[in-house]
Amino acid sequence: MREAQRYVGQALFYALVACAIGYFSSRPVYTQIPAGSAQIKMSFSHGGAKKQACRKLTPAEIAKLKPSERRPNTCARERTSIHAQLLLDEHVIYDAVLMPTGLAGDGPARTYQKFIIPAGRHTIEARMRDSARVDGFDYEKRATLDLVPWQSLAIDFRADAGGFIFR
Amino acid sequence: MDLFRRSVRSLFDGGEALIAKAFPPQWNPILNLSALSFLFYWIITASGIYLYIFFDTGVEQAYQSVEYITNEQWYAAGVMRSMHRYASDGLVLTMLLHILREFGLDRYRGVRWFSWLTGIPVVIFVFVAGITGYWLVWDKLAQYVAIVSTEWLDRLPIFGAPIARNFLSPEMLESRFFTFMMFLHIAVPLIALVILWVHLQRVAKPKINPPQGLVLGTLASLLILSLVHPAVSQGPANLSEVPGRIGLDWFYLPAYPAIESLPGSTTWGAAFTLLVIAVALPWMPPLKKPRAAVVDLANCNGCRRCYEDCPYNAITMGPRSDGMPFAAEAVVDPGLCVACGLCAGACPRATPFRRRTELIPGIDLPDLTLARLRDGVERAAARLEGNGRIIVFGCASGVPLDGLPAGTAASVPLNCIGQLPPSFIDYVLSKCLADGVVLTGCTEGGCRARYGIEWTKRRIARERDPYLRKGVPHERIRTAWVGRLGRKQLLALIGDFSAELAAIPRSGPCDAAIRPRPRQTQPRDQVDA
Numbered sequence: 001m002r003e004a005q006r007y008v009g010q011a012l013f014y015a016l017v018a019c020a021i022g023y024f025s026s027r028p029v030y031t032q033i034p035a036g037s038a039q040i041k042m043s044f045s046h047g048g049a050k051k052q053a054c055r056k057l058t059p060a061e062i063a064k065l066k067p068s069e070r071r072p073n074t075c076a077r078e079r080t081s082i083h084a085q086l087l088l089d090e091h092v093i094y095d096a097v098l099m100p101t102g103l104a105g106d107g108p109a110r111t112y113q114k115f116i117i118p119a120g121r122h123t124i125e126a127r128m129r130d131s132a133r134v135d136g137f138d139y140e141k142r143a144t145l146d147l148v149p150w151q152s153l154a155i156d157f158r159a160d161a162g163g164f165i166f167r
Numbered sequence: 168m169d170l171f172r173r174s175v176r177s178l179f180d181g182g183e184a185l186i187a188k189a190f191p192p193q194w195n196p197i198l199n200l201s202a203l204s205f206l207f208y209w210i211i212t213a214s215g216i217y218l219y220i221f222f223d224t225g226v227e228q229a230y231q232s233v234e235y236i237t238n239e240q241w242y243a244a245g246v247m248r249s250m251h252r253y254a255s256d257g258l259v260l261t262m263l264l265h266i267l268r269e270f271g272l273d274r275y276r277g278v279r280w281f282s283w284l285t286g287i288p289v290v291i292f293v294f295v296a297g298i299t300g301y302w303l304v305w306d307k308l309a310q311y312v313a314i315v316s317t318e319w320l321d322r323l324p325i326f327g328a329p330i331a332r333n334f335l336s337p338e339m340l341e342s343r344f345f346t347f348m349m350f351l352h353i354a355v356p357l358i359a360l361v362i363l364w365v366h367l368q369r370v371a372k373p374k375i376n377p378p379q380g381l382v383l384g385t386l387a388s389l390l391i392l393s394l395v396h397p398a399v400s401q402g403p404a405n406l407s408e409v410p411g412r413i414g415l416d417w418f419y420l421p422a423y424p425a426i427e428s429l430p431g432s433t434t435w436g437a438a439f440t441l442l443v444i445a446v447a448l449p450w451m452p453p454l455k456k457p458r459a460a461v462v463d464l465a466n467c468n469g470c471r472r473c474y475e476d477c478p479y480n481a482i483t484m485g486p487r488s489d490g491m492p493f494a495a496e497a498v499v500d501p502g503l504c505v506a507c508g509l510c511a512g513a514c515p516r517a518t519p520f521r522r523r524t525e526l527i528p529g530i531d532l533p534d535l536t537l538a539r540l541r542d543g544v545e546r547a548a549a550r551l552e553g554n555g556r557i558i559v560f561g562c563a564s565g566v567p568l569d570g571l572p573a574g575t576a577a578s579v580p581l582n583c584i585g586q587l588p589p590s591f592i593d594y595v596l597s598k599c600l601a602d603g604v605v606l607t608g609c610t611e612g613g614c615r616a617r618y619g620i621e622w623t624k625r626r627i628a629r630e631r632d633p634y635l636r637k638g639v640p641h642e643r644i645r646t647a648w649v650g651r652l653g654r655k656q657l658l659a660l661i662g663d664f665s666a667e668l669a670a671i672p673r674s675g676p677c678d679a680a681i682r683p684r685p686r687q688t689q690p691r692d693q694v695d696a
Contacts, residue, residue, distance in 0.1 A: 006191075024256070025418065154407075167338070
């Protein structure tokens with residue numbers, strides 16, 4: 001009898017542990033963003049314009065260089081910073097000046113941003129200035145979209161594709 | 168820290184005692200946590216190899232192949248998937264409990280820092296392996312895990328382009344990412360296994376295989392769980408949507424909601440702080456190290472018994488250095504010795520009957536020599552009276568030995584019960600120092616010095632050298648492997664045993680009711696000096 005009780009105890013122990021593993025392996029459920037919300041992700045990796053344009057070297061300057069390093073032009077490596085903005089229904093929700101990466105400041109500027117917004121109809125506008133100009137933007141894209149709950153709108157940037165891409 | 172450690176230990180002692188009501192000592196899961204972790208590892212490996220046959224790496228194919236595994240072949244691959252998943256959860260559970268228990272038992276400081284430290288990367292690798300595994304399914308949970316993981320990594324200023332950009336939109340994801348994840352999911356556990364091998368290097372005869380009954384029970388419960396509540400995917404990943412409501416695996420991903428919502432500096436700072444604390448724990452504060460066992464070559468004939476019995480590989484057999492005609496001599500590495508005394512208990516020269524020469528065995532503990540132990544026995548005997556006198560030999564990690572019934576029982580403390588040479592039992596009974604002997608210590612299977620109880624039991628049963636002399640009456644010996652919380656059981660046993668002893672007719676030296684005279688023995692360290 002006592003032996004039988006022990007086996008029942010063992011079975012209960014195994015059942016308890018199995019139930020705990022089964023339950024906590026997927027419960028309680030986690031809600032990532034509030035119900036009725038959508039998400040905008042804006043991310044790009046883009047190099048701004050060079051700070052200085054290339055210029056021709058003078059014959060005297062070329063002559064000063066080692067024979068193996070002689071070239072007609074010289075180009076500064078440093079790039080300008082990028083000014084990026086994201087507007088939601090005419091309100092600026094992201095406004096940043098992104099510095100070029102790399103020790104010499106010649107790498108692309110990068111960003112990765114997430115915004116949780118209420119689902120529904122929104123006017124979304126992305127802007128970027130990647131040149132030395134002082135006012136205005138070199139790239140702008142504006143769209144009015146119906147974002148359904150849980151939707152994730154990606155905003156990417158590709159200069160060769162004409163600028164911002166909403167997808 | 169000490170209070171916290173004692174609280175943790177009390178929790179484990181309580182849990183162990185509760186579970187011991189249903190499980191025989193050798194099957195008690197609390198006493199087999201590390202072996203169970205190994206069992207789960209092998210289940211994961213075996214089921215993983217089977218799943219790999221059907222798994223396809225590719226953005227679309229990954230999810231489809233897992234769906235095939237789960238639905239089309241539910242009876243084999245589906246069950247394997249569930250076993251793979253639940254064994255992984257079981258591994259985290261037993262691994263974390265193992266860490267907590269070792270902490271509670273204070274088995275992470277002193278010479279045991281090595282096992283503690285080498286266990287830390289294993290924990291990290293187990294989590295990395297589990298997380299990459301979730302990634303491979305490429306369902307909504309995988310999407311969540313992939314994005315939160317990569318976003319967290321991106322918060323470290325060491326990567327170029329954000330890794331999380333790979334998951335910006337469906338068009339950006341490439342199949343080769345899954346190939347890389349598959350590689351990680353196989354490589355990381357293999358590296359963990361190598362580190363585990365290192366982890367066990369300073370442990371003699373590590374317990375890596377649970378007893379058969381526990382294996383069967385665990386396998387059966389995993390199988391039933393897999394059939395009743397199979398692991399399923401949570402819908403295909405879609406990078407155009409936020410996963411929304413996700414069934415998180417709280418064994419592997421409890422930190423993910425915090426990682427997702429808190430700043431990177433906070434989460435990385437917390438992770439780094441946790442790691443530093445874990446690494447520094449063996450020295451917070453450092454263990455006041457007892458002096459290591461010492462070999463007395465004049466009494467050592469190189470018999471290897473101490474070498475065989477040491478639970479931490481602290482003794483090696485080296486070439487004879489004193490010119491005596493023996494093949495080898497015992498050599499103690501003080502850096503590995505925990506001063507449990509199992510070696511002294513194994514030494515055939517550790518006999519208290521020696522009177523003509525000083526009681527110096529081949530190997531002994533300087534802080535608790537066997538000569539002092541013999542003095543302790545005689546002092547204890549002098550406090551006893553009546554016909555049911557008992558000497559209780561107890562280890563420092565077992566039930567506290569104060570408050571035993573005066574006159575009936577007197578205690579002799581040891582570092583570990585395995586420190587007691589069987590000849591001491593013989594000595595007590597044949598010299599009529601007491602009518603009976605009780606040996607007590609940790610719970611069975613839960614010996615702090617790992618093998619103290621097992622070696623003692625086998626020495627008394629004449630299965631392991633040094634044997635208890637054949638003529639010693641076993642009816643005058645009792646064992647009580649009751650642990651720290653077993654005071655009530657020990658007192659009950661002493662009461663009953665004393666009454667039994669009083670009813671047994673005396674013989675030999677006890678017939679004349681000779682009482683020993685307390686005898687002074689010069690302490691060992693003075694002899695050395």
